[in-house]
Amino acid sequence: MTGMPVSGGREGRFVIRGSVSLPERELRWRFARASGPGGQHVNTTDSAVELRFDLARTQALPPEWKERALQRLAGRLTDGVLTVRASEHRSQWRNREAAGVRMASLLAEATAPPPRPRRKRGVPRGARERRLREKKRRSETKRLRRDRGEW
Numbered sequence: 805m806t807g808m809p810v811s812g813g814r815e816g817r818f819v820i821r822g823s824v825s826l827p828e829r830e831l832r833w834r835f836a837r838a839s840g841p842g843g844q845h846v847n848t849t850d851s852a853v854e855l856r857f858d859l860a861r862t863q864a865l866p867p868e869w870k871e872r873a874l875q876r877l878a879g880r881l882t883d884g885v886l887t888v889r890a891s892e893h894r895s896q897w898r899n900r901e902a903a904g905v906r907m908a909s910l911l912a913e914a915t916a917p918p919p920r921p922r923r924k925r926g927v928p929r930g931a932r933e934r935r936l937r938e939k940k941r942r943s944e945t946k947r948l949r950r951d952r953g954e955w
Contacts, residue, residue, distance in 0.1 A: 852891035860884025
């Protein structure tokens with residue numbers, strides 16, 4: 805496995821959200837032999853992909869996003885570096901695409917703003933009326949059973 809940046813790629817190929825994307829110069833790719841289907845070919849090609857992104861040192865994300873991502877992805881980080889592996893395809897190129905998309909979606913989810921707090925509301929009138937109607941129906945059913953049982 806070799807740790808190397810891949811040059812010549814389009815900058816911002818993997819969009820996180822809006823105009824923010826993964827900078828190609830900050831991505832570190834490593835390749836290895838993958839297990840699985842492929843016959844003898846799998847023994848000679850490095851088709852498995854490991855993509856690393858140094859989240860702690862990046863300048864590509866706005867500071868607020870970066871802080872949010874570091875906090876939410878703390879369990880997945882190793883020394884501030886986020887790692888994603890892809891080996892489901894037989895082609896290294898398709899595994900690279902899969903790893904990049906997976907990395908971008910992980911970061912998009914981790915940098916998303918927190919949901920608005922839920923506002924507590926009363927029970928809707930329709931729900932309350934349905935509940936009371938059902939209680940009356942059950943009560944009537946049980947009352948009828950009780951009256952018939954005395955013979």
